[in-house]
Amino acid sequence: MHVMMVAFPMQGHVTPLLELAQVLAKHDIRITFVNTEMIHDRVVSSSGEMTPVGFVSVADGLESWERYVPGKLTEAVYTVVPAKIEALIREINANSNEEEDKIRCLVYDQSIGSLQQVALNAAIPSVAFLPAAAALLVLGINIPDLLRDGIIDDQGNPLKSDPVQFAPTMPIMNPKDFVWCSVKNTTIQKQILHAMRQNNKLINSADWVICNSAQDLEPGAFTLAPHIVPVGPLLASNRLANSAGSFFKQDSDSLEWLDQQPSSSVIYLSFGSYAMLDKAQFQELALGLEHGNRPFLWVVRPDAVPGADNPRKFPEGFLERITGRGRIIGWANQQKVLSHPSVACFVSHCGWNSTLESVSNGVPMLCWPYYADQFINRSYICDIWRVGLQLGNDGGGIVTFDEIKEKIDGLLGDDELKERALKLKEMMGSSVREGGSSYQNLMNFITWIQECKK
Numbered sequence: 001m002h003v004m005m006v007a008f009p010m011q012g013h014v015t016p017l018l019e020l021a022q023v024l025a026k027h028d029i030r031i032t033f034v035n036t037e038m039i040h041d042r043v044v045s046s047s048g049e050m051t052p053v054g055f056v057s058v059a060d061g062l063e064s065w066e067r068y069v070p071g072k073l074t075e076a077v078y079t080v081v082p083a084k085i086e087a088l089i090r091e092i093n094a095n096s097n098e099e100e101d102k103i104r105c106l107v108y109d110q111s112i113g114s115l116q117q118v119a120l121n122a123a124i125p126s127v128a129f130l131p132a133a134a135a136l137l138v139l140g141i142n143i144p145d146l147l148r149d150g151i152i153d154d155q156g157n158p159l160k161s162d163p164v165q166f167a168p169t170m171p172i173m174n175p176k177d178f179v180w181c182s183v184k185n186t187t188i189q190k191q192i193l194h195a196m197r198q199n200n201k202l203i204n205s206a207d208w209v210i211c212n213s214a215q216d217l218e219p220g221a222f223t224l225a226p227h228i229v230p231v232g233p234l235l236a237s238n239r240l241a242n243s244a245g246s247f248f249k250q251d252s253d254s255l256e257w258l259d260q261q262p263s264s265s266v267i268y269l270s271f272g273s274y275a276m277l278d279k280a281q282f283q284e285l286a287l288g289l290e291h292g293n294r295p296f297l298w299v300v301r302p303d304a305v306p307g308a309d310n311p312r313k314f315p316e317g318f319l320e321r322i323t324g325r326g327r328i329i330g331w332a333n334q335q336k337v338l339s340h341p342s343v344a345c346f347v348s349h350c351g352w353n354s355t356l357e358s359v360s361n362g363v364p365m366l367c368w369p370y371y372a373d374q375f376i377n378r379s380y381i382c383d384i385w386r387v388g389l390q391l392g393n394d395g396g397g398i399v400t401f402d403e404i405k406e407k408i409d410g411l412l413g414d415d416e417l418k419e420r421a422l423k424l425k426e427m428m429g430s431s432v433r434e435g436g437s438s439y440q441n442l443m444n445f446i447t448w449i450q451e452c453k454k
């Protein structure tokens with residue numbers, strides 16, 4: 001059985017799809033995993049040896065500099081990549097002498113909904129994979145109602161400020177934080193709104209819509225969108241595999257450093273692959289950690305602060321003062337860090353993968369969303385599951401070092417919250433263990449894929 005999988009070229013999309021690929025490969029399903037050329041080499045060099053997955057790259061038609069123009073990459077992925085994928089399937093199938101070498105199924109990131117048409121053209125079954133919360137799709141499904149009720153205008157701009165909640169166990173969303181609004185760039189705002197509306201229609205004809213989430217995490221969303229099948233958290237069901245496809249080089253000494261710290265003592269901070277802090281906020285955070293007097297492990301990507309002039313500008317003397325207590329790295333093996341017993345809490349931008357990795361390990365979170373679906377995820381963490389606290393307020397303005405320090409103290413002193421985080425960890429563990437709902441869904445899905453060849 002030969003399946004093609006196509007990822008959206010962002011870290012948070014590639015990682016979970018590659019984890020699904022590894023699970024399928026373990027069930028003797030041959031995988032051709034397609035990346036765009038921009039990320040291909042980085043994904044292959046960090047995962048090539050770990051997995052039996054075969055990697056292929058396709059061009060996105062962009063010059064290197066164009067990829068940094070807001071909206072260009074997304075547009076290319078929506079418009080250029082599908083034709084390349086269609087040609088690739090045709091080529092593989094035309095050159096395959098054996099039936100088993102032909103591509104028999106297309107699994108694609110649901111944000112590239114136009115790949116559904118590619119599967120229809122190639123007359124092969126298709127699977128839309130959602131690497132985010134099911135709540136995100138529910139939001140997309142409800143866009144016509146939001147327009148009808150005058151909550152947003154036809155450009156997606158918020159017209160009302162009352163919070164929106166589609167079901168009691170779903171996130172409470174402020175219209176100004178809807179995924180498309182939070183990107184704060186009108187070109188991308190329009191792109192996302194348009195894609196979400198289109199994708200709803202397109203993926204309706206997919207054979208499966210699967211989601212890296214669990215029934216118990218989002219019961220309301222799965223009731224409102226019963227066609228979405230939760231198979232996650234994939235990382236937990238796939239613990240024996242390494243987290244693959246890292247775009248950046250992982251620091252190799254953090255785990256040893258964590259071994260030397262007391263149990264449940266370390267604050268881990270990471271804002272994923274894209275979120276940034278402006279220079280003043282970055283310095284305030286550094287001071288909050290310094291004054292907090294606790295050990296910390298802080299991921300500061302080289303591009304963590306916008307601007308080219310010495311972006312990782314720490315306060316004067318900061319690095320000397322925190323020596324021995326604080327460790328600053330460029331990129332972590334986050335899944336391993338979060339499962340380390342020395343980690344006490346996670347200061348996070350609330351990307352969905354980071355969220356799943358944290359709740360699967362029972363690690364309480366301090367939530368500092370930046371854009372896109374991160375506000376939805378924050379509401380799940382703070383309002384619905386109640387395993388984290390919100391940092392800052394949504395009105396903007398700088399979060400002071402005092403507030404940062406106090407919030408961390410508050411989080412670590414909240415025993416009931418920590419108790420809930422451990423219960424959620426148990427729940428996640430049971431959903432991916434044999435007999436659990438995600439486990440069963442995943443097995444049904446794998447059986448279906450194995451039968452696609454008939």
Ligand code: UDP
Pocket residue numbers: 010011012013015246270271272273274275299330331332333334335350351352353354355357
């Ligand atoms: N990640 C990592 N090392 C880091 C920071 C992040 O391996 O230092 C991984 C993290 O484990 C997660 C992914 O990068 O799987 C980030 O995805 P997420 O959805 O949390 O955020 P995004 O990067 O899409 O904003």
